[in-house]
Amino acid sequence: MAGRRARRSAPLGARFARLWLGTTASGLATWALPFVLGLGVLTRELSAAGLGVVLAARTAGFLLAVPVSGVLADRRSRRQVVLWAGLAAAVGSPVLALGLGRSVALMAAAAVVVGAGQGACRPAFQALVAEIVEPERRQAANAAIALSVRVVTLTAPALTALLAAVLSTTALLVGTGLVWLCAALVPPAGRHGVDTAAPRASFTREFGEGVREARRHPWFLAGLGALTTVIATGYSASSVVLPLVSRDRYGTEAVLAAALTAYTVGGLLGALVLTRWRPRVQGWTALGALACHGFVPLALLLPVHWTVVVAAYVVAGLGIELFNVPWFTATQREVAPDKLARVSSLDFLLSYGLAPVGLALIVPAIDAFGEYAVLGTCAVVCFLAPVAAMAVPTTRGFTRPTTSVPFPGRKR
Structure with missing residues (x-):
């Protein structure tokens, strides 16, 4: 027992440090791009409508690439998928800069490529963690990655604003390409062996194998359903309503900025907690934490002091990381290693893919039923969906029942 504790607390090693640096670089480039494009709107090099088109194109590229990369990362080297995904985004970024102020169509085409690189690297990065890090240390590894993501989210806007004082928007877009180049080249190779001589099924069949693997894990389907529901309702509603509440109820945009910062700070705290704490009942603890997102639409619904709204965002940010880290760790532990990237791609495809749908439906729902009805419904759904998953x-x-047959090489 003492030896296991020592292994858990030991440094994760140079190979993980390279992986962490690569994931951090990809996160920095991903989060910085909308702010850099926003600067293009301020300098009148890009219209507001053009910004919407470019960001929508990036999302489309992400969603198209995620299932493809899941299959490729299981079919070939995960490191190779990260390399080509990062290189695609690195090439697309200067093309974005080339189109700035000249052609929205060119920028949209480049944004599809950048989004595809962003989406393609996500399942491969998840699978690389399982290849590089020992099972008993994966929660700490996932927490460290989550920590870097939250730090990047917190610092990317300020860093972009500081660099904008000395660099043009075009130079900043080229700079995101250099960051993507780091994400492509720095991560280490994993241990995933590929039999190149074996005959390959069609893409549809191989992706279907990933879906069937996901169905073998009822906890995964239930948790993914809860996560997708919370993001599509609570997250989408708060994204649309928070600016309105900040302006109309409190008369200042400061509440908007404080709430968004509080959400990131909450996530930062959650990641820090999970670098050390391992809940005894991981699944229910994670789902209970996910349900905390219901406090956000509830706080936006009620006539409370602005500090209550900010506190609700701290709790929601804390809860989402208390869910994410055990969720990723369990997926890496329970899913068959040769299907891990495909199952992870299904996770990202649904949880990220339905978020734009939720955002698109929230405004018509508010117009039809009113802000209070929509926020109240979203709060109830956010509280109940994770509780229903606990059933x-x-x-x-x-985890699967203990009667299941372990995969070769898995230690129980």
């Missing part, structure tokens, strides 16, 4: 027995520990 699935295997969600208690995010």
